[in-house]
Amino acid sequence: MHIPDAFIPIPQAAVYWIIALIFIALSLRWARKEMRDDKIPLVAVLAAGIFAIQAINIPIPWGTSGHMMGAALAAIVLGSPFAAVFVLTLVLIVQGVLFGDGGLTVMGANIINMGVIGGFVGFYSYRGLCPLFKNVYPAAFIAGWLSLFIAALVCAVEMAIAGTFPLELGLFSMGLYHAVIGVIEGGITAVAIYLIHTARPDIMATRSGMVSS
Amino acid sequence: MNTKTFLFAGLAVALVIAAMAPFIASSNPDGLESAFFGIFGAKEIQGSEINEEHAEVAEEDVTAITGNDFSFESPFPDYTIEGLAKFGEAAAIIIGTILVLGIAFGLSRIMARPE
Numbered sequence: 001m002h003i004p005d006a007f008i009p010i011p012q013a014a015v016y017w018i019i020a021l022i023f024i025a026l027s028l029r030w031a032r033k034e035m036r037d038d039k040i041p042l043v044a045v046l047a048a049g050i051f052a053i054q055a056i057n058i059p060i061p062w063g064t065s066g067h068m069m070g071a072a073l074a075a076i077v078l079g080s081p082f083a084a085v086f087v088l089t090l091v092l093i094v095q096g097v098l099f100g101d102g103g104l105t106v107m108g109a110n111i112i113n114m115g116v117i118g119g120f121v122g123f124y125s126y127r128g129l130c131p132l133f134k135n136v137y138p139a140a141f142i143a144g145w146l147s148l149f150i151a152a153l154v155c156a157v158e159m160a161i162a163g164t165f166p167l168e169l170g171l172f173s174m175g176l177y178h179a180v181i182g183v184i185e186g187g188i189t190a191v192a193i194y195l196i197h198t199a200r201p202d203i204m205a206t207r208s209g210m211v212s213s
Numbered sequence: 214m215n216t217k218t219f220l221f222a223g224l225a226v227a228l229v230i231a232a233m234a235p236f237i238a239s240s241n242p243d244g245l246e247s248a249f250f251g252i253f254g255a256k257e258i259q260g261s262e263i264n265e266e267h268a269e270v271a272e273e274d275v276t277a278i279t280g281n282d283f284s285f286e287s288p289f290p291d292y293t294i295e296g297l298a299k300f301g302e303a304a305a306i307i308i309g310t311i312l313v314l315g316i317a318f319g320l321s322r323i324m325a326r327p328e
Contacts, residue, residue: 001245005283006276013281031324040321041216045223047317052227052310055234055292057243063261064247065239087317094313099305100287152244163278165252173251173258177244199214199222 001069001148001155001178002095003110005103008162016158017108023085023116030082039078042196042203046074047087049192051094058184066181069114072122072147073189076140077196077204084119085111109158113151122147122189136197137190144189145182152178224314231310235292235302249275 008016035043050070057065070091075084092110095101102110126143133139156174159165165173197204214222242250242263251258253271276282292309294301 001243003245005281006272006279007249008281009279010281010283028324031321035321035325037325038216040318040325041220041223043321044314044318045220045227048224048227048310048314049230051313052230052234052306055231055238055306055309057238057241059239059241061261062247062259063241063256063263064244065241066244067238090317090320091313094309094316096287098287098289098309098312099292100285100290101292103283104285105281105283155245156248164275165248169252169258170248173248174244176258177247181244200219203219 001110001113001152002092002102003106003113003155003158005105007103007159007164008106008109010105012158012162013103013105013109015108016106016112020089020108020111020116023082024089024111027082027085027089027115030080031086034078034080034083038203042200043078043083043087046070046077047090050074050087051091053188054091054095058181060177060180062177064177066177066184068185068188069118069148069151071114071118071151072126072140072144072185073192075119075123076126076143076189076193079204081116081119081123084122085115088115088118109155113155113158117151117154118147121150136193140190140193141186144186148182148185149175149178152181224311227310227314228307231306232303234306235299 053068057067059065071084071088074087075081089111092102092107096104096107122143125146126139129139129142130136152174153171156170159170160167250256250263250268253274255267255271256263289305292302292305294305
């Protein structure tokens with residue numbers, strides 16, 4: 001879902017950068033307040049793992065492919081949507097600057113879609129779904145699916161504002177592809193939470209609504 | 214699992230994923246690219262064939278629409294290292310993974326520091 005430079009006019013891209021910078025500032029405030037020595041390895045490993053897994057594009061129908069975004073995972077495990085903004089911003093900067101994956105002028109939009117929308121939708125849907133299922137894994141799966149699907153729809157709206165995609169066709173095609181890619185997001189989110197919970201139950205955030213098992 | 218073990222186990226998992234990525238990843242366009250090709254007539258939205266000629270025209274068309282022709286040379290474009298094939302890609306993703314780990318670790322350390 002990495003938007004390349006050519007897809008958004010520079011003035012609009014600048015507006016997205018300003019919005020993104022506000023959220024980056026808030027994510028740094030989160031880090032300043034919540035970061036403790038025992039959380040550092042988890043943040044570092046999550047960022048590295050999310051970068052690596054984003055390099056694996058899994059084929060879906062319609063000659064298309066998709067990869068995990070990781071924002072829901074970061075938000076759930078670290079217990080704040082701002083943690084997702086923190087982690088995804090680092091990942092997107094390295095991807096854009098070093099590998100030309102995602103444009104630089106439009107990086108603000110990519111941070112909003114994947115970090116902010118992904119993180120907030122993932123975190124709050126997980127929180128809402130946990131009591132419903134009384135089990136973290138189906139909640140994590142659906143939260144992961146929703147985080148990617150909603151981010152894709154927001155991206156389609158940005159494309160419509162940019163004049164790049166017509167709104168309806170953009171929403172239809174982005175929705176169609178990402179409804180399938182969301183299954184990858186949800187699946188890996190649930191599995192990763194299981195693995196982290198097994199290895200280090202103590203460092204996972206508890207305020208995020210984790211149901212103790 | 215103590216913290217050091219967790220850090221190294223996590224890094225090991227990330228590096229294995231990074232090393233495998235170029236060999237198992239699909240080269241199909243991603244969701245956004247595929248929607249773009251579909252909307253700009255280089256592909257059917259629910260088809261799988263891409264018309265390469267139309268795809269090139271589509272890229273010119275979108276730049277004309279947005280007027281954003283910003284471009285810059287990244288050191289490892291599309292996760293490739295010049296002159297090296299798949300192993301170069303694996304190396305590029307491994308470098309990226311270690312770099313992200315280092316930056317995240319360093320920045321988190323700074324953030325965790327008391328006033």
